[in-house]
Amino acid sequence: MVRLTVDLIANSRKHFKKKRGLSFLHYLKTLTHLYFSNKNIEEIGDLSMCRNLTVLYLYNNHLTNICSLDFASNLTHLYLQNNNITHMDNLSNLQSLSKLYLGGNRIAMVEGLEELRSIKELHLENQKLEPGEQLLFDSRTLLALADSLCVLNINNNNIEDIKELSVLKELQHFSAARNKLLFIEELEGVLELWPQLLALDLGGNPVCKTPKYRDRLIPVCKRLETLDGREINELTRQFLINWKASKEAKERRNNDQILAWPLAAHPTTNDFDVGQGPHPGHVYRPANMQGWEPLQPPESSVPLYQSRHLTLFH
Structure with a gap:
């Protein structure tokens, strides 16, 4: 060694x-x-x-x-x-x-x-x-x-x-x-x-x-x-x-537009803010970006989950 x-x-x-x-x-x-x-x-x-x-x-x-x-x-x-x-x-x-x-x-x-x-x-x-x-x-x-x-x-x-x-x-x-x-x-x-x-x-x-x-x-x-x-x-x-x-500035602008989109689709003043509130039997969706309309008409004044229950077990 x-x-x-x-x-x-x-x-x-x-x-x-x-x-x-x-x-x-x-x-x-x-x-x-x-x-x-x-x-x-x-x-x-x-x-x-x-x-x-x-x-x-x-x-x-x-x-x-x-x-x-x-x-x-x-x-x-x-x-x-x-x-x-x-x-x-x-x-x-x-x-x-x-x-x-x-x-x-x-x-x-x-x-x-x-x-x-x-x-x-x-x-x-x-x-x-x-x-x-x-x-x-x-x-x-x-x-x-x-x-x-x-x-x-x-x-x-x-x-x-x-x-x-x-x-x-x-x-x-x-x-x-x-x-x-x-x-x-x-x-x-x-x-x-x-x-x-x-x-x-x-x-x-x-x-x-x-x-x-x-x-x-x-x-x-x-x-x-x-x-x-x-x-x-x-x-x-x-x-x-x-x-x-x-490139980063363009991405920020696009992100800002995406974040702003829900505000345009859900205005702060709509049918819920004035007059009668939503019917308990309705399922709602935006209507023409201006207000809200029922997804389907209520079958009766009975709440939706009850009416479905009655239909299934008729």
Whole structure:
């Protein structure tokens, strides 16, 4: 088993080179960047002497879990993509972390980030999920990221809806390409809650085949600059915003007319308001939109339900 330890660092030509007057211990204490990608590493050992570490590259290895990073309170960038990590554990002490790369692992639940309030970028694309499985999100983690997260990449994770992501109000770049998003109404409802959004990529989802897909989404995102890799010019945006406003105004007018129709059909002054009230044996309906007329003449002065009773049992 290959473990990332201080001994491995000491034997790395890319890292420590013994210089006159510079001890290995001093080197570890001043080390800020550590490059160990593509090294068949399966486990992270004790690196607690590297207290000034800010960037750690461990992508394209064989890690199955995240461990031994409790010391790294200064770490800002963590690259762990293309390993075999199954759970987002042991990250709570990384208080300075701003960019976390976990694409190409085996993560089924986005969790464990409740204590991290500085994360600006989260990359989770291409998880190696079981058949029928989709990437899920823990609500506590989403709430913790709500005020900081600017970039989210969840491409190719079998995701069927993104309603729960609506709390991420500071998102500027959102990629959810090659998922299973289907309903454009749900997308519109979420996107209108992301006022900072600049780039959106939904390519390869079924929803992209919806008629007027771009025309509907562009007016919702007032600051959007690119949609599915295509730039949006300001003239197009203004045209679509005006088109949407005109369409909504027309729908409101139609709704107002529908709501007003019963008032025209049932005037406040009619036969019930003056003179004799309705006969107890009548069933009434509107007559020419002016008053009310019996649906059928009374058979007698006996109430309708009684006369029917007598007819049935004659």
